[in-house]
Every structure is written in structure tokens, then in C-alpha cells.
Amino acid sequence: MARWEPGAxxxxxxxxxxxxxxxxxEQTTATEIxxxxxxxxxTFFRHFSDKREVLFYGQHQFAQAFLAGVDxxxxxxxxxxxxxxxxxxxxxxxxxxxxxxxxxxxxVIDQNPxxxxxxxxxxxxxxxxxxxxxxxxxxxxxxxxxxAQTGVTxxxxxxxxxxxxxxxxxxxxxxxxxxxxxLTLTATATTSEMIx
Amino acid sequence: MARWEPGAxxxxxxxxxxxxxxxxxEQTTATEIxxxxxxxxxTFFRHFSDKREVLFYGQHQFAQAFLAGVDxxxxxxxxxxxxxxxxxxxxxxxxxxxxxxxxxxxxVIDQNPxxxxxxxxxxxxxxxxxxxxxxxxxxxxxxxxxxAQTGVTxxxxxxxxxxxxxxxxxxxxxxxxxxxxxLTLTATATTSEMIx
Numbered sequence: 001m002a003r004w005e006p007g008a009x010x011x012x013x014x015x016x017x018x019x020x021x022x023x024x025x026e027q028t029t030a031t032e033i034x035x036x037x038x039x040x041x042x043t044f045f046r047h048f049s050d051k052r053e054v055l056f057y058g059q060h061q062f063a064q065a066f067l068a069g070v071d072x073x074x075x076x077x078x079x080x081x082x083x084x085x086x087x088x089x090x091x092x093x094x095x096x097x098x099x100x101x102x103x104x105x106x107x108v109i110d111q112n113p114x115x116x117x118x119x120x121x122x123x124x125x126x127x128x129x130x131x132x133x134x135x136x137x138x139x140x141x142x143x144x145x146x147x148a149q150t151g152v153t154x155x156x157x158x159x160x161x162x163x164x165x166x167x168x169x170x171x172x173x174x175x176x177x178x179x180x181x182x183l184t185l186t187a188t189a190t191t192s193e194m195i196x
Numbered sequence: 197m198a199r200w201e202p203g204a205x206x207x208x209x210x211x212x213x214x215x216x217x218x219x220x221x222e223q224t225t226a227t228e229i230x231x232x233x234x235x236x237x238x239t240f241f242r243h244f245s246d247k248r249e250v251l252f253y254g255q256h257q258f259a260q261a262f263l264a265g266v267d268x269x270x271x272x273x274x275x276x277x278x279x280x281x282x283x284x285x286x287x288x289x290x291x292x293x294x295x296x297x298x299x300x301x302x303x304v305i306d307q308n309p310x311x312x313x314x315x316x317x318x319x320x321x322x323x324x325x326x327x328x329x330x331x332x333x334x335x336x337x338x339x340x341x342x343x344a345q346t347g348v349t350x351x352x353x354x355x356x357x358x359x360x361x362x363x364x365x366x367x368x369x370x371x372x373x374x375x376x377x378x379l380t381l382t383a384t385a386t387t388s389e390m391i392x
Binding site for chain 1: 317343368377378
């Protein structure tokens with residue numbers, strides 16, 4: 001039977017990011033990642049289905065943070081208000097201390113198409129999960145899909161801004177501002193005759 | 197020197213879709229696709245970088261349809277109005293006759309993770325292209341990104357509805373309705389105290 005390794009996923013994730021950032025994702029094997037923290041390849045694959053997945057450890061808790069935010073919205077909240085609550089909750093998942101880690105992680109992802117694909121997949125899953133949670137609150141099909149997609153779009157844009165060099169604001173503040181900007185943008189179009 | 201094959205990409209695409217739909221994507225090789233229309237594997241790879249790409253032939257023209265729509269928007273149009281024009285132009289790329297083809301194609305994509313990844317990549321590229329076109333019209337960075345992402349989200353939702361069995365409306369009509377729904381959704385939130 002396999003030995004239980006306390007904190008193994010976290011150690012592997014940290015080691016993987018360091019190796020990916022210095023040597024490159026393609027040039028680093030799962031075995032090397034495992035060995036760098038005194039673990040075996042077998043332990044690596046017990047925790048992660050492939051080499052890409054190691055950078056997405058914690059994704060489940062991230063999705064849960066969105067859902068926890070949905071639950072904090074009062075009964076009468078509109079779909080966008082629910083999404084606003086979800087964004088604030090998800091943003092709390094990324095405290096200031098995490099910014100350097102998130103920045104390095106994103107630069108590794110941005111340099112590798114396979115990692116970008118995995119990231120897009122995770123975001124698509126997140127949007128689907130969020131839409132399900134909205135539907136469970138009685139939001140109709142189309143509104144749930146639109147609001148959930150909007151939430152994930154706003155989060156993505158806010159996150160990109162949050163990890164920029166020199167950015168000082170919290171992710172929660174940036175997300176709120178991006179959402180506000182979207183509302184302003186759409187508000188100017190509601191009475192437009194150009195929209196059929 | 198390679199012989200020029202008139203209409204080879206279109207023939208390969210049509211044959212590929214038939215084979216993928218009947219046998220499955222994984223079970224079909226590029227050679228089989230080529231041979232089924234009397235062409236060689238070499239001809240296949242002259243037109244497509246890999247087996248997935250054959251289902252995305254025409255993607256460039258699709259993106260161009262979006263951009264052509266951006267150009268039809270009058271000088272004073274707001275970002276969302278420009279996106280509305282882009283959506284109408286892109287929708288015209290999918291006439292009624294194309295619906296059965298699009299439906300089969302999507303069911304093949306939905307059954308294969310590798311094809312889903314490629315599709316998400318194409319949509320992300322489309323959003324980036326659209327955002328560039330908005331910026332080129334003087335729309336600021338954040339508004340361009342938000343409006344472009346919104347446009348691609350609306351298109352995706354409308355397209356999913358358009359290929360549903362029994363759906364009779366045109367893609368242009370559905371896209372306009374989805375955009376209107378989004379505007380209604382966001383309009384109720386602009387004065388919300390729940391959005392920080």
C-alpha cells in the first residue's frame with residue numbers, strides 16, 4: 001500500500017512551478033518534479049493525472065469559493081448581484097501574499113499552449129458549475145448561462161490586472177470595478193436602436 | 197511539385213465530418229479521410245496542420261465576418277453597438293442551409309475533449325481579434341476586452357440554441373435576442389447596492 005505523504009500535492013505544486021519557471025514546462029518531467037522534493041514519480045501520479053494538472057491543484061477549492069459566494073447572496077438577489085457575491089468570495093481566495101506565486105504561475109501558463117488549453121478548460125467548467133448554482137436558485141436557463149459566463153469573464157480580466165507588475169489594489173476591488181465597467185458599458189446600449 | 201487540388205480543403209472537411217460522425221474522431225485517421233475522397237495523406241497535411249484542424253477550416257473567414265461587422269458600425273457607435281453589428285455580420289455566415297452541417301459538426305466536437313480544446317482556443321483567438329478591432333476604433337483597453345468577450349459569449353450561447361433540434365429562428369435573430377437578454381440582465385444591476 002502506498003505511504004501517505006503529508007502535504008505532498010502542495011510540495012509538488014511548488015516544486016513544479018519553480019522548475020517550469022526556470023527550465024520550461026516541456027523540459028521538466030514529472031519524475032524530476034517528484035525527485036526535487038524527495039518523492040517518487042508514482043506519488044506524483046497518485047495526486048495528478050498528468051504534468052499539466054499539477055499547476056491546477058486547488059482548482060476545486062477555487063470553484064467552491066465561487067459557490068460559497070452564491071450562497072451568501074440574499075433570496076431576492078438578481079443573477080448579476082449573485083455573480084457579484086460569487087466574485088467577491090472567489091477574490092478572497094487570492095490574498096495579497098499569493099500575488100507573486102500567481103504571477104509566476106500565469107507566466108508559465110501563458111508560455112505554453114498545452115497549459116493554456118487546460119486553463120481554458122478549467123474556466124469553462126467553472127462557468128458551467130456557476131450556471132448550475134444559479135439555476136438551482138431558480139434563475140432561468142439563459143439568464144443563468146449569461147450571468148455565469150459574465151462572472152467568469154469579469155474574473156479573468158480582473159485577475160490579469162491583479163497580477164500586473166505595480167498593481168496594488170486587491171483582487172476584490174479590481175473585480176468590482178471591472179463588473180461596474182461592464183454594467184456601464186451595457187447600460188449605454190439598452191435603448192440603442194442599433195440593436196435589433 | 198505538388199499538384200493543385202481544386203476544392204480539396206472543402207472535400208476533406210466534408211469527408212472528415214462524415215467519418216468522425218459515423219466512426220468517431222479517434223478511430224479515423226487523416227489517411228482514411230484523404231483516401232475517402234481520392235486524395236493522399238500528404239495533400240491532407242498540406243491543408244491542415246493536424247487532424248483536429250480539418251473541422252475548423254473556414255475559421256478565418258468566420259473571424260473576418262465579425263470584423264466586417266465592426267466596420268459597418270457608424271463612427272459614434274458604443275462598444276456594445278459595435279459588437280451588435282459584428283454579431284449580425286457573423287450570424288450571416290451561418291445561413292439556414294448550414295444548420296444540419298453545423299449540428300453534426302458540434303456533436304462531434306462535444307464528444308471529444310481534444311476538439312473542445314481546439315474550439316475554445318479558436319474562440320479565445322476570436323475574442324482577442326475582436327478586441328483589437330475595437331481598440332483600433334478608439335475603444336479603451338478594458339472596454340474593448342469586455343465588449344469583445346461579451347460578443348463571443350453571446351455568439352456561443354446563440355449558436356448552441358440555433359443548432360437545437362426544432363429551432364426555426366435565424367442565428368441573427370437568436371443572437372440579437374441573447375444580447376437583449378444580457379442587456380436586460382445587467383440593466384437591473386446598475387443601481388444595485390450589492391455591487392461594491
